[in-house]
Amino acid sequence: MLTPESEAHLADLVRGANGPLSVRGGGTRHMPGAGDALTTAGLTGITLYEPGALTLVARAGTPMSEIEAALAAENQRLPFEPMDHRPLLGTDGAPTIGGVVAMNASGPRRIQAGACRDSLIGVRFVNGEGAVIKNGGRVMKNVTGYDLVKLLAGSRGRLGVLTEVSFKVLPAAATQVTLTLTGLSVEEGVRAMSAALASPFEVTAAAHDPQAGQTTLRLEGLAGSVTYRAKELARVLAPFGTAAQAEGDASAATWATIRDARPIAGEGDIWRVSVRPSLGPDVVARAGAQAALLDWGGGLVWVRVEAGTDLRARLDGLSGTATRVRGTGPGALHPPSHAVARLEQGIAAKFDPKGLFAGAA
Amino acid sequence: MEMPKPDPFILDRKDQLVSRLLTVLPTDAVIHAPDETRAYECDALAAYTCPPLAAVLPRSTEEVSAVLKICHEMEIPVVPRGSGTSLAGGALPTADSVILGVGRLTDVLEVDYDDRLIRVQTGRTNLSVTGAVEEDGFFYAPDPSSQLACAIAGNIAMNSGGAHCLKYGVTTNNLMGVTLVQMDGTVLALGGAHLDGDGLDLLGVICGSEGQLGIVTEATLRILPKPEGARPVLIGFDSLEVAGACVADIIKAGVLPVAIEFMDRIIIRITEDYAGAGYPDCEALLIVEVEGSEDEIDEQLALIETIARRHDPVEFRQSQSEDESAKIWLGRKSAFGATGRVADYMCLDGTIPVSELPRVLAGITDLSKKFGLRVGNVFHAGDGNMHPLIMYDANKPGDLELCEEMGAEILKLCVEVGGCLTGEHGVGIEKRDLMGHQFTEVDMEQQMRVKDVFDPKWLLNPAKVFPLDITESRRST
Numbered sequence: 001m002l003t004p005e006s007e008a009h010l011a012d013l014v015r016g017a018n019g020p021l022s023v024r025g026g027g028t029r030h031m032p033g034a035g036d037a038l039t040t041a042g043l044t045g046i047t048l049y050e051p052g053a054l055t056l057v058a059r060a061g062t063p064m065s066e067i068e069a070a071l072a073a074e075n076q077r078l079p080f081e082p083m084d085h086r087p088l089l090g091t092d093g094a095p096t097i098g099g100v101v102a103m104n105a106s107g108p109r110r111i112q113a114g115a116c117r118d119s120l121i122g123v124r125f126v127n128g129e130g131a132v133i134k135n136g137g138r139v140m141k142n143v144t145g146y147d148l149v150k151l152l153a154g155s156r157g158r159l160g161v162l163t164e165v166s167f168k169v170l171p172a173a174a175t176q177v178t179l180t181l182t183g184l185s186v187e188e189g190v191r192a193m194s195a196a197l198a199s200p201f202e203v204t205a206a207a208h209d210p211q212a213g214q215t216t217l218r219l220e221g222l223a224g225s226v227t228y229r230a231k232e233l234a235r236v237l238a239p240f241g242t243a244a245q246a247e248g249d250a251s252a253a254t255w256a257t258i259r260d261a262r263p264i265a266g267e268g269d270i271w272r273v274s275v276r277p278s279l280g281p282d283v284v285a286r287a288g289a290q291a292a293l294l295d296w297g298g299g300l301v302w303v304r305v306e307a308g309t310d311l312r313a314r315l316d317g318l319s320g321t322a323t324r325v326r327g328t329g330p331g332a333l334h335p336p337s338h339a340v341a342r343l344e345q346g347i348a349a350k351f352d353p354k355g356l357f358a359g360a361a
Numbered sequence: 362m363e364m365p366k367p368d369p370f371i372l373d374r375k376d377q378l379v380s381r382l383l384t385v386l387p388t389d390a391v392i393h394a395p396d397e398t399r400a401y402e403c404d405a406l407a408a409y410t411c412p413p414l415a416a417v418l419p420r421s422t423e424e425v426s427a428v429l430k431i432c433h434e435m436e437i438p439v440v441p442r443g444s445g446t447s448l449a450g451g452a453l454p455t456a457d458s459v460i461l462g463v464g465r466l467t468d469v470l471e472v473d474y475d476d477r478l479i480r481v482q483t484g485r486t487n488l489s490v491t492g493a494v495e496e497d498g499f500f501y502a503p504d505p506s507s508q509l510a511c512a513i514a515g516n517i518a519m520n521s522g523g524a525h526c527l528k529y530g531v532t533t534n535n536l537m538g539v540t541l542v543q544m545d546g547t548v549l550a551l552g553g554a555h556l557d558g559d560g561l562d563l564l565g566v567i568c569g570s571e572g573q574l575g576i577v578t579e580a581t582l583r584i585l586p587k588p589e590g591a592r593p594v595l596i597g598f599d600s601l602e603v604a605g606a607c608v609a610d611i612i613k614a615g616v617l618p619v620a621i622e623f624m625d626r627i628i629i630r631i632t633e634d635y636a637g638a639g640y641p642d643c644e645a646l647l648i649v650e651v652e653g654s655e656d657e658i659d660e661q662l663a664l665i666e667t668i669a670r671r672h673d674p675v676e677f678r679q680s681q682s683e684d685e686s687a688k689i690w691l692g693r694k695s696a697f698g699a700t701g702r703v704a705d706y707m708c709l710d711g712t713i714p715v716s717e718l719p720r721v722l723a724g725i726t727d728l729s730k731k732f733g734l735r736v737g738n739v740f741h742a743g744d745g746n747m748h749p750l751i752m753y754d755a756n757k758p759g760d761l762e763l764c765e766e767m768g769a770e771i772l773k774l775c776v777e778v779g780g781c782l783t784g785e786h787g788v789g790i791e792k793r794d795l796m797g798h799q800f801t802e803v804d805m806e807q808q809m810r811v812k813d814v815f816d817p818k819w820l821l822n823p824a825k826v827f828p829l830d831i832t833e834s835r836r837s838t
Contacts (some may be wrong), residue, residue: 027365038604043403053716053745054612080658104562106557111556114530115556115557117557131807133803135808137781138714140744141784141785142783143531143786144782144792147565147569150564150565150566150696151561151563151565151811154557171617172615185586197477197586200498200587200588201450222664225656225660225661239653275554276478320553321559323559340563342812343549344560344561347810350814
């Protein structure tokens with residue numbers, strides 16, 4: 001296992017590599033790789049944290065637990081609520097911030113606060129030629145040059161090895177409340193979520209669990225405001241039933257469960273389907289799923305199907321992407337159009353001409 | 362500002378180009394008479410002008426593709442243009458280039474409130490996107506100050522921001538998908554009505570690429586339900602440092618205002634003379650706006666007041682009515698116009714870490730003395746996006762050059778403290794030659810390789826963003 005102790009050391013290793021490298025952070029997210037194992041475990045530590053500027057910069061191998069503890073001490077958080085893949089994938093190890101970025105891992109708050117890529121404001125990385133590249137920086141508004149920050153977020157290690165990542169962070173909410181409707185069909189659940197998200201009451205998460213028959217909506221903010229909005233939102237939801245309310249830890253526990261897609265745990269393949277929210281019910285109906293979970297107001301559909309199922313064939317014609325998160329077989333990632341595939345391959349070849357990271361996708 | 366010399370081989374083929382363009386476009390969509398191409402000689406960076414070889418105004422993605430194919434075959438550079446409001450020279454032509462204006466692509470293609478999106482052609486103006494949905498209680502969040510005129514195409518090219526992006530983000534955070542036409546005429550879709558696919562985030566790199574990677578003809582944009590209400594407060598301070606500290610404390614406290622705007626004494630006085638908004642005469646003034654129901658606004662403003670009082674403000678003025686709210690915003694909104702009345706000015710937009718505000722403001726004051734040019738500061742303080750306005754006299758020989766030299770010094774200072782050259786206007790030609798202060802050649806090389814993939818012949822807006830000396834070999838092949 002190659003364990004570079006610094007960015008310069010990593011760059012040396014990449015320049016000297018004779019064959020493919022399999023880069024890993026905490027190894028909790030099932031990212032593929034081929035070749036000599038290289039870990040970011042030696043590249044750790046928060047390098048800058050300015051709560052008053054809502055800015056945090058950390059080396060890519062920094063464990064998420066360290067990032068979360070530092071933020072919690074200042075009553076702040078990562079806005080995009082990254083998923084912990086361990087419960088779903090049965091992995092252990094310590095998730096890293098670099099792994100979160102490489103996957104663009106974004107949880108329920110994605111619909112209100114954006115994805116990981118939206119909070120990410122800077123990266124440093126080593127490309128396939130062993131050159132150290134920086135892009136973006138530590139300020140929230142920056143249009144200087146091309147936005148390679150977005151390109152690196154979610155690139156799953158195909159373009160290089162992340163060494164440092166910068167985020168815009170946000171204050172943690174003083175209060176949260178979860179409203180739950182029970183007994184709705186998937187169609188009704190998505191309609192209820194759409195109604196809630198079209199209201200001005202700033203819903204920060206909206207999910208539907210078909211197994212439990214529960215539709216859940218989250219409100220966050222100052223106490224008085226949350227109380228007011230909970231009352232108003234209940235009125236918006238009245239045509240769909242009477243919403244039960246949970247606060248504090250109970251509310252937080254609900255969303256940790258949804259964030260990590262625990263309701264679909266079990267044997268079989270796991271897929272993650274991204275569609276426009278109104279297509280969510282279609283996805284569930286056509287998937288023939290053993291279990292499903294709709295997040296992002298219906299736009300993110302987690303499904304568990306029998307091992308070996310070609311889910312994309314079942315969803316043929318629906319616009320969106322279907323990604324196999326757990327299970328084996330060809331094509332975990334959604335096949336792009338011919339023109340897009342050509343661009344993706346072109347970019348990968350420009351960032352990594354020797355194909356050292358080609359095993360990453 | 363240096364631009365590449367026009368290629369005589371291209372100039373010689375103007376007639377051939379025009380006749381080929383007329384095979385794919387109607388007569389009124391091809392502008393080639395010298396007195397008519399002058400309408401496209403500059404954008405809002407009006408100090409630099411150059412009429413293009415021709416301008417085309419296609420009405421469909423197919424027409425855009427057909428035009429690009431012709432220019433690609435003839436190896437003629439193309440400069441995309443939205444409404445021509447770029448402050449950075451993003452739409453400045455060269456004499457051997459074709460301006461491709463998207464101004465006739467203005468249709469709304471789809472509105473879906475259940476999925477909270479609108480799909481439009483990109484020549485549509487920013488404000489008229491909101492206009493298409495506001496009666497139903499929705500809006501499109503990015504609000505650059507030119508929003509009445511600027512086109513979505515330009516917003517995407519420059520990744521435009523606005524006063525309210527502290528809460529809602531900039532264009533890239535509200536853009537879900539595009540139809541892109543590559544220089545060789547290839548039409549492709551990136552993103553769409555769904556969020557975050559699993560491939561490379563090409564949409565993310567298109568946004569802010571200053572029209573160098575392709576022409577965006579359609580865009581899917583996120584729309585949001587309008588808040589119940591909004592109300593500003595005005596807070597005046599005796600010192601810039603204290604105002605800066607108050608901004609940091611508000612941000613830390615857990616309220617998220619939609620806007621925190623900052624004005625210094627020079628701007629306060631200029632806007633007072635012009636607009637008479639009734640601002641106090643003090644060193645620094647903040648306008649903080651929050652949203653929600655009446656009670657929610659009261660709750661947030663009470664917290665903001667507690668924080669502000671700790672910093673001993675000379676004034677804390679809460680709006681009690683629509684009229685008072687409008688008056689608080691009046692001075693801020695007229696700041697650029699009011700400054701334009703008293704002097705010619707150049708507007709910079711470097712961004713800095715909020716914690717460096719006092720140091721940078723002090724540095725700007727020093728530079729102002731050194732160069733003998735007045736500078737007013739009016740900017741989005743919540744995200745550190747500065748807008749120093751350097752005042753000069755365009756009729757005085759050498760003054761523009763002096764102003765540009767001073768602007769460069771300010772931007773270098775922004776980079777030095779951990780910030781960047783441009784927060785929302787883009788690099789264009791204006792900051793092109795300063796890129797080396799923020800990036801190494803290796804950093805820029807990696808960015809240019811992205812253009813190599815999308816536009817291998819370097820024909821799209823080729824003389825922008827990167828210093829000419831490092832792009833020369835690519836442009837001349």
